[in-house]
Amino acid sequence: MAFDPKFIRNFSIVAHIDHGKSTLADQLLLQSGAISQREFREQLLDDMDLERERGITIKARAVAINYTLEGQLYELNLIDTPGHVDFNYEVSRSLAACEGAILLVDCTQGVQAQTVANAYLAINGNLSIVPVLNKIDMQAARPDDVKEELFNTLGVNPDEVLACSAKTGEGVGEIFKAIIARVPHPAGNPSAPLRALIFDSKFDDYQGVVTYVRVVDGHLKVGQKIRLMAGGTTYEVTGLGRFRPHEVACEELGVGQVGYVTANIKQLADVRIGDTMTEHPRGAESPLPGYQEPVQVVYCGLFPATHNQFEDLRTALQKLALNDCSFTFEPETSDALGFGFRCGFLGMLHMEIVQQRLERESNLFLVQTAPNVTYEILTKRNEVLHIANPTRIPDAGDIEEFREPMARVNFILPSDCIGAIMQLCEDRRGTYIKTEYMTPTRAILSYELPLAEMIYDLYDKLKSATRGYGTMDYELIGYRADELCRLDILVAGEKVDALSIVVHKAHADRRGRRLVKKLRAEIGRHQFEVAIQAAIGSRVVARETISALRKNVTAKCYGGDVSRKRKLLEKQKEGKKRMKQVGNVEISQEAFLSVLDDGDE
Amino acid sequence: MDTIFVGGGTPTRLTPAQLERLLSVIRIHFPLAAGGEWTVEANPGTLDADKSDVLAAGGVNRVSLGAQSFQPRLLAALERNHNPEDVPRALDLIRPRFPFWSFDLIFGVPGSTPADWSEDLRIALSLDPSHLSCYGLVYEKGTALWKQREAGLVTPVEEDFEVEMYTETIDVLANAGLSMYEISNFARPGHESRHNLVYWANDAYFGVGLGAARYLEGVRSINTRDLQAYLKRVEAGGDPTGPSETLGPEERARETATLMLRRTQAGLDRAEFELKTGFAIDELSRAAIAKHVRGGLLEDDGLRLRLTRQGVFLADTVLCDLL
Numbered sequence: 001m002a003f004d005p006k007f008i009r010n011f012s013i014v015a016h017i018d019h020g021k022s023t024l025a026d027q028l029l030l031q032s033g034a035i036s037q038r039e040f041r042e043q044l045l046d047d048m049d050l051e052r053e054r055g056i057t058i059k060a061r062a063v064a065i066n067y068t069l070e071g072q073l074y075e076l077n078l079i080d081t082p083g084h085v086d087f088n089y090e091v092s093r094s095l096a097a098c099e100g101a102i103l104l105v106d107c108t109q110g111v112q113a114q115t116v117a118n119a120y121l122a123i124n125g126n127l128s129i130v131p132v133l134n135k136i137d138m139q140a141a142r143p144d145d146v147k148e149e150l151f152n153t154l155g156v157n158p159d160e161v162l163a164c165s166a167k168t169g170e171g172v173g174e175i176f177k178a179i180i181a182r183v184p185h186p187a188g189n190p191s192a193p194l195r196a197l198i199f200d201s202k203f204d205d206y207q208g209v210v211t212y213v214r215v216v217d218g219h220l221k222v223g224q225k226i227r228l229m230a231g232g233t234t235y236e237v238t239g240l241g242r243f244r245p246h247e248v249a250c251e252e253l254g255v256g257q258v259g260y261v262t263a264n265i266k267q268l269a270d271v272r273i274g275d276t277m278t279e280h281p282r283g284a285e286s287p288l289p290g291y292q293e294p295v296q297v298v299y300c301g302l303f304p305a306t307h308n309q310f311e312d313l314r315t316a317l318q319k320l321a322l323n324d325c326s327f328t329f330e331p332e333t334s335d336a337l338g339f340g341f342r343c344g345f346l347g348m349l350h351m352e353i354v355q356q357r358l359e360r361e362s363n364l365f366l367v368q369t370a371p372n373v374t375y376e377i378l379t380k381r382n383e384v385l386h387i388a389n390p391t392r393i394p395d396a397g398d399i400e401e402f403r404e405p406m407a408r409v410n411f412i413l414p415s416d417c418i419g420a421i422m423q424l425c426e427d428r429r430g431t432y433i434k435t436e437y438m439t440p441t442r443a444i445l446s447y448e449l450p451l452a453e454m455i456y457d458l459y460d461k462l463k464s465a466t467r468g469y470g471t472m473d474y475e476l477i478g479y480r481a482d483e484l485c486r487l488d489i490l491v492a493g494e495k496v497d498a499l500s501i502v503v504h505k506a507h508a509d510r511r512g513r514r515l516v517k518k519l520r521a522e523i524g525r526h527q528f529e530v531a532i533q534a535a536i537g538s539r540v541v542a543r544e545t546i547s548a549l550r551k552n553v554t555a556k557c558y559g560g561d562v563s564r565k566r567k568l569l570e571k572q573k574e575g576k577k578r579m580k581q582v583g584n585v586e587i588s589q590e591a592f593l594s595v596l597d598d599g600d601e
Numbered sequence: 602m603d604t605i606f607v608g609g610g611t612p613t614r615l616t617p618a619q620l621e622r623l624l625s626v627i628r629i630h631f632p633l634a635a636g637g638e639w640t641v642e643a644n645p646g647t648l649d650a651d652k653s654d655v656l657a658a659g660g661v662n663r664v665s666l667g668a669q670s671f672q673p674r675l676l677a678a679l680e681r682n683h684n685p686e687d688v689p690r691a692l693d694l695i696r697p698r699f700p701f702w703s704f705d706l707i708f709g710v711p712g713s714t715p716a717d718w719s720e721d722l723r724i725a726l727s728l729d730p731s732h733l734s735c736y737g738l739v740y741e742k743g744t745a746l747w748k749q750r751e752a753g754l755v756t757p758v759e760e761d762f763e764v765e766m767y768t769e770t771i772d773v774l775a776n777a778g779l780s781m782y783e784i785s786n787f788a789r790p791g792h793e794s795r796h797n798l799v800y801w802a803n804d805a806y807f808g809v810g811l812g813a814a815r816y817l818e819g820v821r822s823i824n825t826r827d828l829q830a831y832l833k834r835v836e837a838g839g840d841p842t843g844p845s846e847t848l849g850p851e852e853r854a855r856e857t858a859t860l861m862l863r864r865t866q867a868g869l870d871r872a873e874f875e876l877k878t879g880f881a882i883d884e885l886s887r888a889a890i891a892k893h894v895r896g897g898l899l900e901d902d903g904l905r906l907r908l909t910r911q912g913v914f915l916a917d918t919v920l921c922d923l924l
Contacts, residue, residue, distance in 0.1 A: 527896060527897075550761065550915075551763050551764050551767065551914050551915070552915050552916070552917045552918050553913065553914060553915065553916040554917055555736040555739055555784065556736055556739060556785065557800070557801075557860070558800050559800050559808065559816065560808075560812070562814075562816070562856070562860065563846055566856050566859065566924065569859060569924050570924055572918075572921040573921040573922065576922075584896075
């Protein structure tokens with residue numbers, strides 16, 4: 001017999017990064033007895049090394065918690081969500097499996113940009129919100145201010161706001177009660193054909209693809225034939241289970257229940273997140289509403305530092321794609337860098353994580369080109385091109401209209417920092433939209449900014465301009481035409497395609513001058529003089545020269561010096577590992593990335 | 602022993618009696634083969650007639666004198682405690698007693714100019730040496746100069762000046778019959794330091810004493826530099842060896858290549874290299890050799906690789922690619 005859905009609650013925790021989501025999740029597990037004090041360890045739900053290091057939950061997880069209230073056993077399914085803006089789409093798909101969400105706010109820091117963004121995702125998904133203040137045991141806690149911020153930004157009734165300390169466990173009992181009282185139970189039809197929402201998946205070396213599902217109608221049983229409605233493929237269920245938080249197998253999942261399914265699915269690409277799993281041959285008539293597909297917003301080229309590692313890189317990317325279907329890659333050839341891949345990511349953090357995992361897990365040295373966005377170009381022949389690689393941008397004469405992706409950015413920041421951030425946005429071709437005050441000292445500032453102007457370091461700049469108190473969130477709002485052009489870089493007279501960037505015409509000369517200066521510092525000296533030029537079409541806008549290296553020799557090398565001397569040479573050699581030979585010039589990884597940072601003179 | 606080298610800078614600080622004892626201990630444990638080379642380093646400020654007599658009588662046949670510079674202010678910058686006049690005085694003691702001798706000079710000392718260096722070379726040649734070592738100053742981590750440079754107290758000589766000084770060294774010494782046979786060493790034919798050639802062939806050597814390095818059966822090791830620990834261990838009949846390092850066959854071969862190429866005349870002979878290491882240099886470093894031959898830093902006559910004139914100036918650029 002399946003568990004009566006009346007006593008099931010499916011919920012997520014949404015919060016701004018570092019507001020204590022993982023700690024609260026651990027505390028809920030601890031207080032419900034799902035784990036013992038002995039097993040209680042920090043960030044229990046984050047089991048990838050990289051996540052642990054960064055304190056960020058990347059892959060959503062689902063844990064089934066038993067909780068008894070007034071003699072009644074409840075099944076509470078906690079579906080974890082990531083907090084970083086890059087992983088917004090993962091938040092939305094986790095929320096689609098829930099009826100409610102805890103909106104967790106660190107009451108020493110108050111409402112932040114992702115608090116608002118994630119709360120809206122939950123509200124728009126018709127979820128019941130349980131607002132909870134965290135860290136009330138801290139001296140700097142200011143619960144009344146934060147309640148006011150919640151009311152002003154999200155219309156949250158201050159009387160409904162709970163308070164807790166996820167660290168000490170204070171107030172957590174009230175949270176259980178509120179979830180049971182305020183979050184609706186699942187309302188599915190147990191006798192209808194199976195409909196289960198696939199909200200995540202992972203690849204396991206032994207079991208193949210493991211899908212995470214939420215049963216909406218009907219039920220899932222081991223041995224049952226299933227069909228993925230969008231994919232049209234059929235499988236037989238080989239295993240079912242729940243996370244408590246460790247995997248516990250079960251025979252059946254009924255209405256409202258959340259768990260994992262294995263069905264001899266060979267590769268991750270066979271499963272579309274958001275697809276509906278139904279039974280076969282008696283299938284449901286219509287699938288559940290799917291949700292937002294991941295959108296890659298940042299692209300970069302990844303090239304092996306040594307020529308013969310192209311296939312190794314392909315293998316490594318394929319392997320990584322088994323676990324992360326949110327990045328894309330396709331082969332690309334660069335005159336300067338040889339064979340590599342153009343990869344698309346959800347954001348800068350995502351890009352960094354993928355690159356680190358590639359190097360860490362596959363022992364590859366990579367050269368990465370500067371990240372860029374996708375441009376839309378209307379040619380004179382009336383074609384519309386989408387180009388994610390600046391090298392491929394046609395000559396200026398063939399372009400009718402050059403369009404770039406725009407983002408609507410919301411900053412939440414102390415009011416006295418508004419001026420600094422407005423200046424930052426104006427410098428980056430932003431269009432002011434509005435300012436709203438949450439409280440007299442904290443405001444939401446909205447701008448429209450070209451995505452290209454914000455992907456690299458806007459977040460860091462915001463943090464430093466607001467002493468760490470500012471946060472931001474953005475959404476893409478489509479393309480807009482502007483006076484853009486491609487700026488090329490020539491090293492020793494040769495155009496280095498991987499260094500080309502797209503710039504606004506009004507800033508092109510200044511940008512070019514700054515860029516060649518930076519490259520002059522980043523490209524090492526050679527035995528000959530090396531000229532670096534920036535050019536738009538055939539017009540050179542800036543030039544610098546790197547003087548020749550004339551002496552590089554260790555004078556003394558006798559018996560006692562040999563080891564030390566060899567280590568010094570090895571160090572010189574190590575520095576060359578990430579270098580690419582372009583013509584006669586060796587260009588370092590740092591040089592390829594230096595085209596990015598144009599913030600400071 | 603084919604060659605013996607008593608170094609460490611200042612063996613001549615010992616009294617004649619101590620020196621005599623040191624030499625006799627060496628003779629007992631490491632007798633010199635007939636025709637062998639026995640070098641002792643000497644400090645111009647501490648060498649006297651008695652010590653010279655003891656060295657010559659004890660079997661030493663080569664003296665290496667640490668002259669460094671003939672300019673008082675540069676000697677001060679190098680923190681040497683002898684005077685320029687000490688060098689000819691010491692050589693007057695050395696010449697009649699030893700068939701082979703050499704002295705060291707350093708160029709590129711902070712505050713020096715190419716004119717200073719020309720003057721040093723002129724004085725050096727006036728003393729008619731058959732062997733000279735000329736080192737471009739290296740800021741070694743941990744030394745006083747390194748710390749001064751880090752603290753901004755001294756400014757290294759400009760690279761263009763260093764190049765000028767090194768160029769002049771090679772040319773002026775060659776004109777005087779002293780040809781470069783290693784990056785920093787110059788000699789009349791037949792007067793090369795046989796001991797140091799062992800290092801650049803990556804051959805084996807013993808090492809005895811505080812901080813001494815040895816290379817035996819492919820293992821590099823070095824004695825502790827801590828005098829108290831050294832004495833304690835030796836007196837207890839123990840081994841004063843500190844860190845040691847054993848390279849794999851390929852790493853050892855690569856290291857051999859970087860050492861052999863320091864020999865600017867002998868260079869790296871393909872057959873000798875393969876015999877010694879078991880590897881063909883072209884299998885190990887084909888691309889790097891091609892690149893540097895093309896770039897004019899290496900010359901290759903088919904049998905032998907050698908640094909070119911420009912390659913000598915950029916030796917580390919070439920050698921690191923061979924590792």
